Amino acid sequence: MTMRFNSILDSLEAYVPGEQPRDSKYLKLNTNECPYPPAPAVAEAILRGLREGTLNKYPDPISLDLRSAIAERLDVPIESILVGNGSDEVLRLICHALLWSGETIAMLYPTYVLYRTLAAMFGARCVEVDVSPPDYGIPERAFSVKSQIFFLANPNPPLGTLYPVEVIEEMVRAQPQRLVVVDEAYADFAGSTAISLVKRYPNLAVTRTFSKCYALAGLRVGFVVAAPELISQLYKLKDSYNVNRISQAAALAAWMARDYYAEIVRRICETRGRLVSELRGRGFDVPTSSGNFVFARRQDAASLYRALKERKILVRYFDARLLQDGVRITIGTDDEISALLQAIDELDGRV
Ligand SMILES: Cc1ncc(COP(=O)(O)O)c(C=O)c1O
Numbered sequence: 001m002t003m004r005f006n007s008i009l010d011s012l013e014a015y016v017p018g019e020q021p022r023d024s025k026y027l028k029l030n031t032n033e034c035p036y037p038p039a040p041a042v043a044e045a046i047l048r049g050l051r052e053g054t055l056n057k058y059p060d061p062i063s064l065d066l067r068s069a070i071a072e073r074l075d076v077p078i079e080s081i082l083v084g085n086g087s088d089e090v091l092r093l094i095c096h097a098l099l100w101s102g103e104t105i106a107m108l109y110p111t112y113v114l115y116r117t118l119a120a121m122f123g124a125r126c127v128e129v130d131v132s133p134p135d136y137g138i139p140e141r142a143f144s145v146k147s148q149i150f151f152l153a154n155p156n157p158p159l160g161t162l163y164p165v166e167v168i169e170e171m172v173r174a175q176p177q178r179l180v181v182v183d184e185a186y187a188d189f190a191g192s193t194a195i196s197l198v199k200r201y202p203n204l205a206v207t208r209t210f211s212k213c214y215a216l217a218g219l220r221v222g223f224v225v226a227a228p229e230l231i232s233q234l235y236k237l238k239d240s241y242n243v244n245r246i247s248q249a250a251a252l253a254a255w256m257a258r259d260y261y262a263e264i265v266r267r268i269c270e271t272r273g274r275l276v277s278e279l280r281g282r283g284f285d286v287p288t289s290s291g292n293f294v295f296a297r298r299q300d301a302a303s304l305y306r307a308l309k310e311r312k313i314l315v316r317y318f319d320a321r322l323l324q325d326g327v328r329i330t331i332g333t334d335d336e337i338s339a340l341l342q343a344i345d346e347l348d349g350r351v
Helices: 040-051 064-074 087-098 114-121 140-144 165-174 228-237 245-256 258-281 301-310 334-347
Strands: 081-084 104-109 125-130 149-153 179-183 204-209 222-226 293-297 326-330
Touching (some): 064 222, 081 228, 087 222
Parallel strands (some): 179 204
Antiparallel strands (some): 293 326
């Protein structure tokens, strides 16, 4: 007898994350990680955790200390927060709770295409609403399309478009029975959030991550803020010990180090401004980005990606509809961005 797999797997295309080369000589500008280290308090918290000698014990299953700190700062009840193993886990839990075969999710396109994979994992259909230049605004159809969930990354990668909170509120109000998930992985760089709406709208969930501005992509911590009715359903579905001890302690230390991270965000936004103007000066079309990345369009994008890779500089190239003429570049340190621009100039024959 052969094993029988879940039939969903017959047609499921796995999500392909950006390259993570083992060779550390690469300048990595491809997966929107933070180029700066986490706050010094994070290393101290990790060492303290190791010294306590408690790795033989399971972690707090409900990440209470971290959730309390998050709840206090965001001014939401602790029952409105669930911490996950990265925001990807939280997104998957939301799908698990709301999707079954034959259901539909909707999303803008281009966006973070994990949503499409998650829908497929739960047998749901995915409706994509294309955004168009010059402003990549949310089309009317996104307000009316029928779906169980609408995923809205804000800022929206890979372009980095930021949608105002009032527009998010209109999306939420448009269909009270549809859950709008606002994925705020990059919101720290935009200085805008829909979290204040959560108390008023039970059909809104906002997800956040420690992977980007908090420089903790390697530890996998994210969270969701939503009405307690939704959060309590997600608790039924999560792994008992979904966030390990070290990650909980590190994320708490990072959350408390506000000044340190404000400075990191300031620096990244400053470097982003410089990169955008330098790229535009080199013939790239670069839409305004509110994330820690920019999308740079030029005819030679595919060959540029390959040529940069040969020079050990990784940017992200998407061989996908509406994106083949550009590369997404993560904002690195000023020196890293200078190295990238120098490489582009050499390839362009300018130096
Ligand atoms: C829009 C968006 N949401 C979520 C994630 C995943 O975040 P995490 O590392 O918290 O799983 C990413 C990662 O690149 C992202 O771009």
